[in-house]
Amino acid sequence: MDIITALTIFVLAIFIGVEIISKVPPTLHTPLMSGSNAISGITLVGALLAGGGFWGGLLGFVAIVFATLNVVGGFLVTHRMLAMFKKKN
Amino acid sequence: MIDNLLDMLLLAQEGPLLKSPDNAAEVIEVATEAISSPSAISWANLGYLVAAVLFILGIKGMTHPRTAVRGNQLGAFGMLIAVLVVMLSGQVVSWPVALIGMLVGTAGGIWLANTVQMTQMPQLVALFNGFGGIASVLVAGSELIKASNPGFAGFAAGMTGLIGSVTFTGSLIAAGKLQELPQFKKPWSFGGQQFVSAGLLVFGLLLSWMMTDGSGVEYVLLVVASLVLGTLLVLPIGGADMPVVIALLNSYSGLAAAAAGFVINNNVLIIAGSLVGASGLILTQIMCKAMNRSLANVLFAKFEASGPAADADEVYAGKIKSTTAEEVAMLLDGVQRVIFVPGYGLAVAQAQHAVRELANLLEASGVSVEYAIHPVAGRMPGHMNVLLAEADVPYDQLKEMDEINPTFSQCDVAIVIGANDVVNPVANTDPSSPIAGMPILEVSEARTVIMIKRSLSPGFAGIPNPLFAADNCLMFFGDGKKALVDLIAALKEG
Numbered sequence: 031m032d033i034i035t036a037l038t039i040f041v042l043a044i045f046i047g048v049e050i051i052s053k054v055p056p057t058l059h060t061p062l063m064s065g066s067n068a069i070s071g072i073t074l075v076g077a078l079l080a081g082g083g084f085w086g087g088l089l090g091f092v093a094i095v096f097a098t099l100n101v102v103g104g105f106l107v108t109h110r111m112l113a114m115f116k117k118k119n
Numbered sequence: 120m121i122d123n124l125l126d127m128l129l130l131a132q133e134g135p136l137l138k139s140p141d142n143a144a145e146v147i148e149v150a151t152e153a154i155s156s157p158s159a160i161s162w163a164n165l166g167y168l169v170a171a172v173l174f175i176l177g178i179k180g181m182t183h184p185r186t187a188v189r190g191n192q193l194g195a196f197g198m199l200i201a202v203l204v205v206m207l208s209g210q211v212v213s214w215p216v217a218l219i220g221m222l223v224g225t226a227g228g229i230w231l232a233n234t235v236q237m238t239q240m241p242q243l244v245a246l247f248n249g250f251g252g253i254a255s256v257l258v259a260g261s262e263l264i265k266a267s268n269p270g271f272a273g274f275a276a277g278m279t280g281l282i283g284s285v286t287f288t289g290s291l292i293a294a295g296k297l298q299e300l301p302q303f304k305k306p307w308s309f310g311g312q313q314f315v316s317a318g319l320l321v322f323g324l325l326l327s328w329m330m331t332d333g334s335g336v337e338y339v340l341l342v343v344a345s346l347v348l349g350t351l352l353v354l355p356i357g358g359a360d361m362p363v364v365i366a367l368l369n370s371y372s373g374l375a376a377a378a379a380g381f382v383i384n385n386n387v388l389i390i391a392g393s394l395v396g397a398s399g400l401i402l403t404q405i406m407c408k409a410m411n412r413s414l415a416n417v418l419f420a421k422f423e424a425s426g427p428a429a430d431a432d433e434v435y436a437g438k439i440k441s442t443t444a445e446e447v448a449m450l451l452d453g454v455q456r457v458i459f460v461p462g463y464g465l466a467v468a469q470a471q472h473a474v475r476e477l478a479n480l481l482e483a484s485g486v487s488v489e490y491a492i493h494p495v496a497g498r499m500p501g502h503m504n505v506l507l508a509e510a511d512v513p514y515d516q517l518k519e520m521d522e523i524n525p526t527f528s529q530c531d532v533a534i535v536i537g538a539n540d541v542v543n544p545v546a547n548t549d550p551s552s553p554i555a556g557m558p559i560l561e562v563s564e565a566r567t568v569i570m571i572k573r574s575l576s577p578g579f580a581g582i583p584n585p586l587f588a589a590d591n592c593l594m595f596f597g598d599g600k601k602a603l604v605d606l607i608a609a610l611k612e613g
């Protein structure tokens with residue numbers, strides 16, 4: 031993948047993000063934040079691919095721990111919050 | 120798939136040419152290579168695309184409380200697919216490292232998510248932002264060890280290191296401030312701090328630029344400088360400005376992941392990262408707008424008035440009317456519409472359940488109850504809504520500022536609990552005030568305003584609130600929760 035393709039994907043994804051997130055009501059801003067935060071833990075994919083040698087492996091390991099914390103904790107706590115939102119009866 | 124078959128056919132044809140069993144290892148190597156790349160990688164990319172689409176659908180689900188739970192699940196499912204794709208791609212370097220790492224992270228994540236209280240949600244999200252940021256920094260670092268002449272990827276690694284490290288220390292300090300750890304209680308700054316920060320930023324950008332030839336030393340320097348930068352940026356910022364800071368750090372954690380995507384040339388990181396980056400930026404913008412301040416003003420300027428502030432004694436002298444639970448209970452007898460205005464003080468007093476109980480009591484006697492939520496009430500965007508949802512307040516009673524403001528004039532009693540600056544009419548009347556132009560909840564339009572508050576002390580803006588002295592305002596002094604409990608008791612007696 032060349033740089034321009036990658037940049038194109040980056041810019042278009044930002045536009046998609048702006049479009050859909052503008053429609054999220056303020057009531058859900060906290061779950062939106064923790065949920066999108068969990069998605070930013072996607073760096074876990076990079077962490078799993080990391081490694082090579084002692085230092086690479088060590089950095090990879092710490093990265094995997096932090097990214098997994100981010101992903102698992104983020105999605106679970108978002109679920110906990112969203113489950114509390116109820117309509118009147 | 121077809122490519123794979125062709126590769127295998129070619130191998131089968133070439134096979135007999137390899138005579139001795141000594142070459143067996145070589146054959147297997149050639150075969151695995153042919154099967155696993157490059158077509159296998161494009162399968163992986165297809166899997167990443169599915170994950171990215173699920174992320175987008177997931178966030179889309181967040182546009183309504185009814186679909187939000189499903190949205191979050193879709194996002195989590197997307198993440199699962201992305202992780203499975205990596206594992207099946209045969210590119211995981213070390214299985215023990217991967218499995219133990221994920222096990223530790225999962226255990227920690229489950230524990231944090233289940234033990235956190237809803238009032239602590241802002242600091243938890245801040246922590247998670249920081250974790251994501253540092254993970255991206257480490258991913259870029261480990262990739263640099265592998266690459267000898269990274270070119271553009273080196274620059275991207277530099278940017279990952281810069282953004283990710285700022286996110287990490289910035290988030291940790293924000294979390295410390297939100298947790299109200301004594302070390303971080305006071306905003307801290309020194310003369311010329313902004314110049315030091317600017318210097319560090321330029322230094323970091325220069326190093327990123329120099330990293331196209333891939334040097335580990337430069338990366339370490341850059342990360343250290345950026346860790347300091349993140350600290351310096353967040354230390355001077357006060358508690359009530361935290362909603363902006365967390366939203367911004369949320370955005371950075373996404374951008375760091377996207378930058379890491381450029382380093383390892385991976386689409387799903389770029390897409391997911393930029394979605395989160397956009398999300399954080401929009402929330403930052405909404406928060407700034409709700410305070411009528413620019414982002415630069417929140418981050419770099421001291422929060423002060425352009426003219427002399429009104430003297431509290433002068434504003435309040437002889438005009439404060441104090442009330443009691445019994446009086447308020449009588450006042451609430453026979454009203455038709457009550458609006459609660461919760462602020463951060465409600466969360467501090469853990470009074471959300473008491474509010475709900477009072478609302479139940481009022482509703483049982485036919486009163487219409489609503490909640491007016493200011494966008495910056497609480498310590499993070501939407502925080503107050505979560506606290507009230509926890510107390511079983513139905514989400515259709517939670518009203519946004521623009522929706523409820525025109526209706527305060529048809530409200531019998533507005534009960535303000537632990538909010539101050541967001542209901543201060545000075546924002547509309549005094550252009551030299553530090554909160555001038557900030558959109559406020561127009562509670563003074565209500566027939567009667569009850570302010571539940573410990574004292575006449577000012578809010579974060581440090582200015583007196585003329586609403587307290589208004590003719591239609593009664594001050595109900597006391598701890599938010601205790602005041603509500605007393606009021607409930609008085610209502611039940613009456």
